[in-house]
Amino acid sequence: MRIATLLILLMLTPLLYAADYAVVVARSSQITRLEIDNIKDIFLRKRNFESGIKLVPVNLLGDDAMRRNFEQEILQMDRETISRYWVSNHFQGISPPATQASLLSIKLFVERVEGAIGYLPLEMIDSELKVLYEF
Template identity: 40%
Template structure:
């Protein structure tokens, strides 16, 4: 019985976990990004938009929000992404910086011009603006 309850709660949690948005500082010139923009930014294929230097911010690899982002936005599994960054390393390209928590990510974005990250929609506050939402 406990297993059934656990599975039900897990499925409810996962259904809400898909409601991620990409955010920037409310004063940022970034707005209305496309999915391609988001993918290119987080794979470091695009470093500027409208003369604004972009600073992509990740959560730790162990974070379920990051796993959801990589699967549903980047369409990559962890091993594929690890291989991608290993290859890019030889060209001097490093992965996005990491903040240890959603609160840390939000604080960084609020204080760094051009910073962009992903969070659950319900964590967006008045200091942030949504620049992309996945329509699946």
């Protein structure tokens, strides 16, 4: 019971933080909703088109907590796994997503680049953006 309770708690923990961030696209984007797996595939460059639009995932540069959170929540991979993944895909001509150094630049990038898809804190999301997934 206690274990079940713990598991439940553990399962509920993300829900406790899920409302902080969101995967966003430009308001003008044709994309309206994506599942977490879809987002994962997009950021792992396994899925490049959505609704006939070439997708441009943009990642936050560096070792920011938000990026770690995104990788943990969405990609569900630690940094080392991700690094090995990109090394192995590099030789197949598949590069990691573009990066931006700041959340603001991610916001602008998503707004200005067609097909761009990024993640931002919820508080930065304004009317120019469209939330596809919150976490």
